[in-house]
Amino acid sequence: MKQLLVFMGLCAMMGCSTYAHKEEEEPKEEKTSFLVTSPLQKDTTVIKEYVAQVRSIQHIELRALEKGYLQKIYVDEGQYVQKGQLMFQIMPMLYQAEQQKAEAEVNYVELEYQNTKKLADDNVVSKNELALAKAKLDKAKAELSLAQTHLQFTQIRAPFSGIMDHFQVRLGSLVDEGDLLTTLSDNSKMWVYYNVPEAEYLDYKAQVKNERQTKVNLLLANNKLFNQGGVVETIEADFNNETGNIAFRATFPNPDKLLRHGETGNVQMKVPLSNALIIPQKATFEVLDKKYVYVVDKDNVIRSREITVAAELPHIFVVEKGLNKNDKILLEGLRLVRENEKIHSKFVEPGTVLSQLDLYAE
Template structure:
């Protein structure tokens, strides 16, 4: 019986050893894909969160007090310059205007009578001058009364879109009370903050060129169909954030963009002799990025790299690699450091084409 047990144990050991050897052989038969970085001039879009503002966005307030008698427009309506929007009850102001007109007529008659007397040397020239001053005062008061009357009709100062009403028909308004806001969205300003180092890079690149052309990614992740232009940079940096504000202007002929909207400014950045690798060729250890370099003996060596920019499926490497290095392009989870592998080399151009196809899918 002992001899039979020994035979079973021996067979089990032989079977286990055989399976282990078979697995090792199978592992050695795996061929990994290896590629090399490419060094090219490229362009990528630097993203900045932005807030959009209308080129004209004002509060519409009552210039006179009184009851709101008429509302001629609706919320969200597009109005043209000079179009009447609200009317305050004008009766009091009409009466004041008529009173001022009567006072002007009275002052005219008084002036004419005084002038006839002055021409006949019956009254002094001072009396004539006093009558002329009373007439001028009456005319000025008439102009003021007409201005007050005109303020009862509140008209659009420019073409734009009306916002929500803050009052309702029949409301008793005080002088200066907010009625609504009006926005001209024909052009939009996009404000975004740029760190100091990137500001210096921008200034060095753009100082001898025209203003930078940028794009806008809207909240639905679609790119706005009109390109913008960086027109102004604020005078001072924010001491708390170390950023400075840029302003880009976008045409908005279809009035798609609205005041207060948010998005992302996409600013094209040109990189000279950029070293580019696929993202899937990297792995992370804590907060550092590594790649596996294949040496002359086909042995993997983990090497830390520094990434300067990130693009879809790609990294731009600032340090740690050059175009002559061979790196493991896939299967990083199946290997370990200092392990020898078998591989087939795939030129990066082909690798990049596959990544583009993957991105398109």
């Protein structure tokens, strides 16, 4: 019995010793180290988008110049017409009759003038009578010219080459002088108007000496870029006091006639930024449509801070407010930390981070 108790005591001692040995052999848990970086400050160029309206370089209303019935329509809606092409014919009979009457009057007065001239040459009548006959002839010719003009006004011709819009009248309609017939657009080039806020306008003027050299692109409604580049040609004189914006106008060639008057889109314009603060997009998170970063202080404690984004580029944000170049921000593991938590961090140079964004992508 005594031997059994000694054996059990030895076993217990060996078991405790073994357990203690196992505890010593277990490795200590390594603490997670998070990557942090700082904003990169440098001059850069960002692409900003502005809502735009597309306009033809010439877009006019075609109106009737004389009263009458619309006798013929020689074109169709949406058709491309050449300059001088006949488009509409207003019934010309009344104006033809006026022209014939004026022609007859000219012929009659012409005979009177020739007879008076012969008599004047023979000193039968005075020079004053010859002058009166000449004045009467000039008056008749002027009336003929007026009648011819009225007759020409019954033919509506294209003042320039362009695309027809829909008809406001139909064949046989009685039109009055000034009635709208259709509109005509010259779409060989397009004017694209977009509004720029005052602050961005001032930055733009400070950086760009000649706006006619500023190239822009047009993003269409189907989210595809127009295949022709444009150039800023003019900036309007006045700001809109209600919106604080000023209108820019860019000209785009339109060889395929893809753009039409009244289209919408977004102008993409490169805007230079001096000493811009750049951070990776992945270092930010959103709360209620506001963007935040985790700033790491000197004691390695993290605190969230709201930032204002001035521009967005692939994988990066340009920060307008909320950070300075000396701040340290959490680069990865944003979902693994909590506010006011102390962490172990490893600093990565911002230039290295931005050049290897895919490497640090989560």
